[in-house]
Amino acid sequence: MESSANSDKMSHITLLREHGLRITPQRLAMSTLLLARPAHTTPQQAYEVLRNHFPSLSLNTVYLTLAQFETSGLLQRFQACGRTIFDSNTDPHDHICCTHCGLISDIPEPGRAQLPLSLSKWKISGESRTWTGTCPDCLNLQNH
Ligand SMILES: [Zn+2]
Numbered sequence: 001m002e003s004s005a006n007s008d009k010m011s012h013i014t015l016l017r018e019h020g021l022r023i024t025p026q027r028l029a030m031s032t033l034l035l036a037r038p039a040h041t042t043p044q045q046a047y048e049v050l051r052n053h054f055p056s057l058s059l060n061t062v063y064l065t066l067a068q069f070e071t072s073g074l075l076q077r078f079q080a081c082g083r084t085i086f087d088s089n090t091d092p093h094d095h096i097c098c099t100h101c102g103l104i105s106d107i108p109e110p111g112r113a114q115l116p117l118s119l120s121k122w123k124i125s126g127e128s129r130t131w132t133g134t135c136p137d138c139l140n141l142q143n144h
């Protein structure tokens with residue numbers, strides 16, 4: 001287990017270096033948190049996880065680091081349901097956001113006229129660059 005955790009750490013150090021970022025413990029933790037899997041996070045969410053490990057960390061530092069990651073091409077930023085979201089999936093794609101619970105899902109092919117079948121249970125209420133709607137879980141709650 002330990003050796004796989006170490007090689008995981010090494011791969012994040014390599015990734016940061018390849019993107020021209022100096023290695024700091026905070027950047028490494030943020031890289032591990034955000035880039036290990038495709039993830040959407042708000043600065044507030046990242047802050048809440050990271051401050052467990054770095055009690056002196058400020059929300060402002062988290063925001064700046066996210067912005068540096070964005071500039072370096074590790075993350076992309078978008079607005080959904082009135083919030084700023086950072087996305088570790090940097091391939092071009094659209095998003096759908098549930099206006100009730102804030103759930104965000106990827107729409108893999110941007111600019112398509114119809115939602116993919118996997119999202120057919122959404123009730124659509126709008127579309128800009130980010131689609132909005134009610135997710136199946138919230139629809140279930142409303143119908144009961
Ligand atoms: Zn929902």
Ligand SMILES: [Zn+2]
Binds near residue numbers: 094
């Ligand atoms: Zn996304």
